Structure formats: C-alpha cells, structure tokens
Amino acid sequence: MIQYILLGFLNYQPMTGYDLKRTLDHSTGHFWHAYHSQIYTTLRQMEKDGLVASQFVMGEGQPDRRTYTITEQGRVHLTEWLSHPLTEATSIKEELLVRLFFSGQRSNESILAELTVQREIHQQKISEYRKMRVEMEEQAKNLPLPSLKRDSVFWMATLKMGTRYEEAYLEWLNETIQTIQEL
Amino acid sequence: MIQYILLGFLNYQPMTGYDLKRTLDHSTGHFWHAYHSQIYTTLRQMEKDGLVASQFVMGEGQPDRRTYTITEQGRVHLTEWLSHPLTEATSIKEELLVRLFFSGQRSNESILAELTVQREIHQQKISEYRKMRVEMEEQAKNLPLPSLKRDSVFWMATLKMGTRYEEAYLEWLNETIQTIQEL
DNA sequence: CAGTCCATGTAAGTAGTTACATGATTGC
DNA sequence: GCAATCATGTAACTACTTACATGGACTG
Secondary structure (H helix, E strand, O other), X not given: OHHHHHHHHHOOOOEEHHHHHHHHHHHHOOOOOOOHHXXXXXXHHHHHOOOEEEXXXXXXXXXXEEEEEEXXXXXXXXXXXXXXXXXXXXXXXXXXXXXXXXXXOXXXXXXXXXXXXXXXXXXXXXXXXXXXXXXXHHHHHOOOOOOHHHHHHHHHHHHHHHHHHHHHHHHHHHHHHHHHHOO | XXXXXXXXXXXXXXXXXXXXXXXHHHHHOOOOOOOHHHHHHHHHHHHHOOOEEEEEEOOOOXXXXXXXXXXXXXXXXXXXXXXXXXXXXXXXXXXXXXXXXXXXXXXXXXXXXHHHXXXXXXXXXXXXXXXXXXXXXXXXXXXXXXXXXXXXXHHHHHHHHHHHHHHHHHHHHHHHHHHHHOO
C-alpha cells in the first residue's frame, strides 16, 4: 500500500524521501502511517522496478538529497491500481477493543483509567483535525494550481472521515465509561 | 497481538486451533482478524514459550484434534499485559481513504461506483452487528456461568463500537457520494 | 552547548498474508 | 458425485516496526 501512496504524492511533484515522510505525516496521517525506514527502502525498490527515478544532489552546506521523480511506468501503475475498485471492507485492528474484550478480570478502576486516557487522546485528535480542516479550507481558496481544486475535494473528504471516526470513538468511550461506572 | 487474543480465549476454556479460529471470526471479527495459518503457528510458538500446553487426540471417525490449555505462566502473561494500559491511539489503515485521496484524475462515475459498492458492504456489516447484538443479549440472559456476566458487558461494549464505526462510515459514504454527485 | 530540524540509510526482527498440502465426514 | 464443514499443518513471501548509525546547520 505504501508504494501507491508514494506514487500518488510523486505524481504531484518530485520529492525526497524526507519530504514524503513529512507529507505523509501531515496529510495522510489520519488514515495511513509509515516509518522513514519503510519509505526509504520502498523508494529504492520502486526505482529498481522502474516506477520512479532518482537523482542525488550533494548539498553544499545543506544535507545531501535524493530526489525521486515518477516515471511514465509509475503513472500507469498508479492509474491501473486506481481503476480496480475495492470490493471489500478494510479490516480493522483495534488494540483497545482487544483489551476491553478480555477485561472481565480487571478492576473497574483499572479499566476506567485506561479509557479516560484514551478519551483525552481522541479528544486531542479531534481538535487536531478541526485545525487541519480550517487550514485546508484556507489553502483551497488560493491554490497554486487550479487543477488541484478537484483533488482538494477528496483530501477534504478523507479528513472528514477521520473526524467522524474520532467523534464516534469519543462518543463510544463516554458511553462505555458511564456503563462501567454504573456496574 | 494475536497471542493475547488466543490466551484470552484459552483463559475461558481449552480449545483447538480450529475452535479458536471460529471463535475469533464470530466474536472478535469486528476488531481483529487472523488466518488459520497464523493461529496454528502462534499456538506452537506459545507452547514452546510455556504459555499454553497441548494434547493431541486421535479422532476415531472424526479428524484428529490438538487441544490447547492455558498454563499458569500463560495466565500471568495475560494479566500482566492487561495491567499495562494503552497510552496511544491505535493507528488506522484505511485503503479506501488512500484511494479516494489520490482520486483527482478519476472520473466521478468510477469513484461513485466504488463508493456505492462500499456502501452496500458497510450496510451489510451494520445488519450483521445488529443480529449479533440481539443474539448476545439473548445469551447474556441465560449464561452457563454467572461469572461471565461481567465479561459479557465488555463483549457488548466492543460490539457497540463496531456498530458505531460502521454507522459513522455509512454516514460519511452517503455524504461523500452526495458531494461528488454535485461536482 | 543542548535540542531540534534536515537528511539518508541499513539490519534485524515481528506480524500478517497467500499459497500449498492433505483427508475424512455430512448433507443435498 | 459435489460442496461444505471439520481439522491441522508448512513454506514463502510481503509488510511493518524497532533499533542502530551518521553528521551538519540552526536556535535559544
């Protein structure tokens, strides 16, 4: 999957592994995450496969940079992938739910403490996403390329899903905390 | 993670790999999934580590079965894990959002077709979970062991999160479908 | 002068997926 | 006779995480 994300971003403009890592953190962080080690190794592999090409620039004063550019083959690969629709639901892996499921022997205090910490974390995420949304709406008004206007609709849509998810999570946490307090 | 799930179930009663696979599919399917290959190999590893013990029974007529039992060390391991609360949010990996994020060059029809299929899938999940909920409430009334009454509260809570998630997803899909139709 | 940011990589390990492999019983 | 269910395993691969490793520039 990370391969398609990297291709997707390189399809907008050439970037280094470092740039890609930052971009990922700031724009797809709410639905996909990757460590820099995976990004660098995947880029190397993609270059071998002819999906991207790199050029190394020795920095004078600044650090050296290896800039990756998408190839024609890379564009085809990305377009091909996008043209085959997903026909399944992505499966969820939620550690907190695993823990809660098997919490029968734990004390209410222990569980409530954990859920309360989680509530803070998810509250934090909601306000992050709200901030991101405002920034994105601001950016959408004065885009460098008007061709990105359509793209920004989809970026916004994914952010909305992130927000909805966090809101649902928070509501559930509140409900569950209350249920346990009443036990 | 799968290791703790297996321990969690074996903490209720001895089971075979096959039983565990089915139990997982039916009760934790909405927040964790595993293939039988992973379950069998993990059980073997756990036996080496002394967390479970197995006994092999040649089936006469029926297939052979290897039944796993949790050890005292296994119980300690599980309890230990549960006692250290999660202090981070589990990161999300949603393939559909990746696809949508990079869909700027796709046609509206193509995207709408994909989202419509997803809507059906998630609608399906919601009705599955509603059915599971009714069954679970039924079971909770006449539990074999009254000691499981407390556990069933937590099982129900995880199912509620599953339902909330699917409902949020569905609402978002409807909103997004509408947005794209208006483009 | 300590911490953060910029910048790139490798190595080793864990987790998860897909494919291969087998074989009996039960129900339609 | 064919499909589904019961039942257990291995092999190969892909994906992801954690740790190790380096070093200059800028900021307070």
